[in-house]
Amino acid sequence: MAKEPKVHENSKDEQLEQYRVDDSGKSLTTNQGLKMAEDEFSLKAGERGSTLLEDFHFREKMTHFDHERIPERVVHARGYAAHGVFEAYGSLEHLTKAKFLSGKSKKTPVFVRFSTVAGSKGSAETVRDARGFSTKFYTEEGNYDLVGNNMPVFFIQDAIKFPDFVHAVKPEPHNEMPQAASAHDTLWDFVINNQETAHMMMWLMSDRAIPRSFRMMDGFGVHAFRFVNAEGKSHFVKFNWKSTLGTHSLVWDEAQKIAGKDPDFNRRDLYDSIDQGNFPEWELGVQIIAEEDEHKFDFDLLDATKLWPQEEIPIQMVGKMTLNRNVDNVFAETEQVAFHPGHVVPGIDFSNDPLLQGRLFSYTDTQLLRLNGPNFHELPINRPVCPFHNNQRDGFGRQSINKGRVSYQKSSFTNSTPAPVSEAEGGYSHYQEKMEGRKVRARSESFKDHFSQATMFWNSMTEPERKHIIEAFSFELGKCQETWIREGAVEMFTNVNLEMAQAVAKNIGVIPPTSGGSDITKASPALSLDNTVKSPATRKVGVLVDKGFNDAEVLEILEGLEAKGVQYEVVSEMQGKLKGSRGKELEVDHTFTTTDPVLYDAIYAVGGPDVSKKFAKEAARYIGEAFDHYKPIGATHDGQQWIEAAGIESQPGVVAAGDASSFTSSFLEAITAHRHWDRQVE
Numbered sequence: 253m254a255k256e257p258k259v260h261e262n263s264k265d266e267q268l269e270q271y272r273v274d275d276s277g278k279s280l281t282t283n284q285g286l287k288m289a290e291d292e293f294s295l296k297a298g299e300r301g302s303t304l305l306e307d308f309h310f311r312e313k314m315t316h317f318d319h320e321r322i323p324e325r326v327v328h329a330r331g332y333a334a335h336g337v338f339e340a341y342g343s344l345e346h347l348t349k350a351k352f353l354s355g356k357s358k359k360t361p362v363f364v365r366f367s368t369v370a371g372s373k374g375s376a377e378t379v380r381d382a383r384g385f386s387t388k389f390y391t392e393e394g395n396y397d398l399v400g401n402n403m404p405v406f407f408i409q410d411a412i413k414f415p416d417f418v419h420a421v422k423p424e425p426h427n428e429m430p431q432a433a434s435a436h437d438t439l440w441d442f443v444i445n446n447q448e449t450a451h452m453m454m455w456l457m458s459d460r461a462i463p464r465s466f467r468m469m470d471g472f473g474v475h476a477f478r479f480v481n482a483e484g485k486s487h488f489v490k491f492n493w494k495s496t497l498g499t500h501s502l503v504w505d506e507a508q509k510i511a512g513k514d515p516d517f518n519r520r521d522l523y524d525s526i527d528q529g530n531f532p533e534w535e536l537g538v539q540i541i542a543e544e545d546e547h548k549f550d551f552d553l554l555d556a557t558k559l560w561p562q563e564e565i566p567i568q569m570v571g572k573m574t575l576n577r578n579v580d581n582v583f584a585e586t587e588q589v590a591f592h593p594g595h596v597v598p599g600i601d602f603s604n605d606p607l608l609q610g611r612l613f614s615y616t617d618t619q620l621l622r623l624n625g626p627n628f629h630e631l632p633i634n635r636p637v638c639p640f641h642n643n644q645r646d647g648f649g650r651q652s653i654n655k656g657r658v659s660y661q662k663s664s665f666t667n668s669t670p671a672p673v674s675e676a677e678g679g680y681s682h683y684q685e686k687m688e689g690r691k692v693r694a695r696s697e698s699f700k701d702h703f704s705q706a707t708m709f710w711n712s713m714t715e716p717e718r719k720h721i722i723e724a725f726s727f728e729l730g731k732c733q734e735t736w737i738r739e740g741a742v743e744m745f746t747n748v749n750l751e752m753a754q755a756v757a758k759n760i761g762v763i764p765p766t767s768g769g770s771d772i773t774k775a776s777p778a779l780s781l782d783n784t785v786k787s788p789a790t791r792k793v794g795v796l797v798d799k800g801f802n803d804a805e806v807l808e809i810l811e812g813l814e815a816k817g818v819q820y821e822v823v824s825e826m827q828g829k830l831k832g833s834r835g836k837e838l839e840v841d842h843t844f845t846t847t848d849p850v851l852y853d854a855i856y857a858v859g860g861p862d863v864s865k866k867f868a869k870e871a872a873r874y875i876g877e878a879f880d881h882y883k884p885i886g887a888t889h890d891g892q893q894w895i896e897a898a899g900i901e902s903q904p905g906v907v908a909a910g911d912a913s914s915f916t917s918s919f920l921e922a923i924t925a926h927r928h929w930d931r932q933v934e
């Protein structure tokens with residue numbers, strides 16, 4: 253047998269190289285390779301005459317254009333992706349025979365697509381929603397897809413309800429509103445009629461639903477899967493991606509404004525970071541439960557509305573993923589990539605989670621429509637990097653030219669090849685779980701506690717996080733037109749926490765409940781974003797500068813920020829170069845009209861000796877918005893006047909004094925804290 257090529261870090265890139273085409277500098281041809289002498293005028297019967305049917309060039313160009321859209325994904329339509337590499341920390345052979353997890357420094361190429369769930373392909377990115385986090389590992393044993401979200405639980409327990417949930421959250425069918433938003437009657441009608449949604453709705457109302465960046469969010473495989481080792485021993489496993497930059501969020505007012513100012517905010521951040529060599533990284537962590545411990549917990553492992561508290565079931569880090577290359581073509585790669593939780597490799601198997609079981613049908617089915625038939629695995633982005641052979645043939649867009657007269661099993665012509673191989677030789681074999689029971693349409697009693705973990709989530713939040721959850725409920729339910737929906741939601745979420753439900757009720761004109769609530773006191777500190785990594789290297793500062801600025805000090809401060817990985821953009825009244833007091837120059841990145849305070853994590857106001865009224869007005873606006881969004885604000889030199897005028901000089905996170913070096917260290921400290929929740933914001 254011919255030796256199979258070894259998969260390495262660049263295997264996918266090398267494979268894709270065969271398909272890349274650079275059209276620049278070439279002669280224009282038709283798709284048949286015919287060079288054309290003219291491409292601006294259609295062929296006409298006389299200069300002012302009608303266009304002729306024989307104009308094959310016009311027809312080809314127009315037909316291709318007319319057909320260049322494909323159906324968008326029914327969910328997760330708005331997405332963005334990048335290439336990278338996964339590197340295993342060591343061997344997990346005692347748990348799984350999956351080869352990509354089998355050795356220290358073993359490298360596997362990956363392709364990762366992030367997405368919102370509800371919005372259409374062109375919708376804004378900073379909406380309140382879960383985020384998709386799909387990873388395709390191009391392993392030597394075939395493609396393994398980990399198709400997760402940035403939240404560890406899901407809305408429903410059984411896949412048969414997925415179309416109902418999605419219909420409820422999508423724009424309402426009679427008027428197709430609202431786009432990419434859960435704040436409307438049908439979603440909340442679904443919620444109150446399906447109380448299994450309680451836990452996930454708590455996540456959706458939390459800051460996790462408005463990530464600052466795709467680079468700064470975690471990922472979760474959600475379901476219990478199985479690891480199976482070479483001896484056939486199985487463990488339940490949950491997959492977790494942990495961002496090395498920490499998990500960071502926007503505030504709601506800011507998120508809504510960004511949706512207008514820069515609807516591409518999240519993809520721009522990812523693209524620019526990778527482009528600048530600032531590669532995002534995640535560690536892959538696994539939580540393991542032995543088969544014999546399946547029933548030892550106060551939740552059912554098969555219920556996707558439950559998480560495994562990491563204080564009880566620790567996360568073991570098994571590798572690191574780095575995204576290091578942007579795509580060459582978004583349609584060919586990001587749009588045509590086809591993920592499927594059923595794309596597994598030996599050593600990874602399924603649990604009986606009824607949500608997962610339904611997904612195993614849905615994903616291939618949707619690609620058949622979206623990518624027009626059964627040959628989507630041949631598209632360059634979807635092709636495994638290992639060889640694939642079977643007797644499947646034909647279908648729209650088939651590219652392989654399978655040789656020979658045999659396309660069936662068993663055949664004496666081919667000695668019945670391609671032939672299945674034994675497990676020992678790497679053949680996939682399903683875990684032999686013992687099954688018994690009656691065929692029923694039912695739900696296990698063990699799935700019926702919908703509120704304990706929702707309360708655990710609430711218990712784990714800090715005061716500012718709780719305030720945001722109450723505000724989110726008030727916004728979402730406040731947008732619902734029907735009073736009974738608001739009342740129903742207050743009644744339902746009283747089961748999570750009485751004070752929370754009372755606060756929401758007051759805001760939305762519902763009589764606050766006086767009794768009920770939960771007696772669950774359990775908390776999982778890891779769920780609070782307060783406990784995440786905070787680094788200045790995730791922050792971008794808007795620097796407000798005008799001509800004549802004190803260049804010696806300001807440039808020293810900017811260098812000091814940059815040395816800690818802080819990015820900055822110079823914002824001024826007009827584009828071009830600004831000359832400082834000693835002749836040093838700063839290039840303006842943006843004017844007040846091309847950017848906005850919501851696009852920065854902090855503001856540094858410098859100004860200049862002679863700013864215009866417009867500059868002063870904009871500076872006050874930038875500082876005011878940053879203040880309201882709890883962001884660090886620094887001011888030196890002429891910039892200090894705006895801090896004084898706003899009366900905020902002694903507020904937390906506002907740094908407006910000191911020489912260059914003491915200002916830099918205090919401002920860096922304020923930046924590293926990210927948001928200053930203890931600030932008095934009216």
Ligand code: HDD
Nearest residue numbers: 325327328365384385400401411414474610611614615618
């Ligand atoms: Fe799904 C896409 C994640 C439940 C049916 N899903 C899709 C994507 C992600 C998820 C990240 C986008 C993939 C990409 O980037 O191309 N889905 C989840 C998670 C779920 C989940 C974490 C619960 C744990 N999904 C789920 C159920 C069903 C589906 C229960 C149906 C039974 N999902 C689909 C789909 C999509 C999809 C309709 C649309 C586009 C696609 O598959 O390729 O088949």
